[in-house]
Amino acid sequence: MGKINKVNKQTTNPYLNLYDLDVVNKVGREGHYYVASRAKTEDDLKLSHAENNDPDGVAIYSLYGEKKDRVVLIRQFRYPLGGYVYELPAGLVDPGENYHTAAIRELKEETGLKLEPIVVDDIYQKPYYTSVGMTDECCGTVYGYASGEISKKYMEDSEEIEVVLADRKEVARILKEERVALLCAYMMMHFLHDEEPFAFLHTTK
Known part of the structure; x- marks a missing residue:
């Protein structure tokens, strides 16, 4: 299973932001994955709260x-x-x-x-x-x-x-x-x- 090592917030906007994830895929290769989110901070991302399914x-x-x-x-x-x-x-x-x-x-x-x-x-x-x-x-x-x-x-x-x-x-x-x-x-x-x-x-x- 892939792994996220670090989350880097790229933008600070009112309704939508871009996050750059430092990731390692299933064969151990490092890379980046970009995620658009309504989250205001890294801690608000759903990847940080597996139980959080509150609707945006x-x-x-x-x-x-x-x-x-x-x-x-x-x-x-x-x-x-x-x-x-x-x-x-x-x-x-x-x-x-x-x-x-x-x-x-x-x-x-x-x-x-x-x-x-x-x-x-x-x-x-x-x-x-x-x-x-x-x-x-x-x-x-x-x-x-x-x-x-x-x-x-x-x-x-x-x-x-x-x-x-x-x-x-x-x-x-x-x-x-x-x-x-x-x-x-x-x-x-x-x-x-x-x-x-x-x-x-x-x-x-």
Whole structure:
């Protein structure tokens, strides 16, 4: 198994930092591995706390309309892509904040809609890692029903977001033609093919 000898913080930024790890791989060769993290210090990295699975962020999979036949998506400009990508509404969890509370807050901020979360088994909502080849970030998922009117009143100036209430026909088009974030794509596939989009949440072993 590989070993980490030393952690060197490379940047000091508000929301994301780069860490250079001095490592030894399984055959004893020394090298460097670079990790992007929400952690403010070396001690806050998840590699320093194996038991720490506190979510850095939360994603919201919500249905809209009287028939619950539309899914709430956002089409957001992202600098790393130099363009727009379809995503689930999402955001960072504040220190000490419950991620279900964060989901309600984030949906309101990004879309103007009110979220009514539903209770699901922990295996579907607990924090999972987003891209472990480059970051230790993990995010929880909150499911529920959205209501109200779309509004940009609560949106931050740094956010460039179009709210999309997509039916199955539009979801199919987006998956076929547009750039889509991975978690969003998986949830859209459930929405597209499952008669009851939340049916999978009621299946546990």
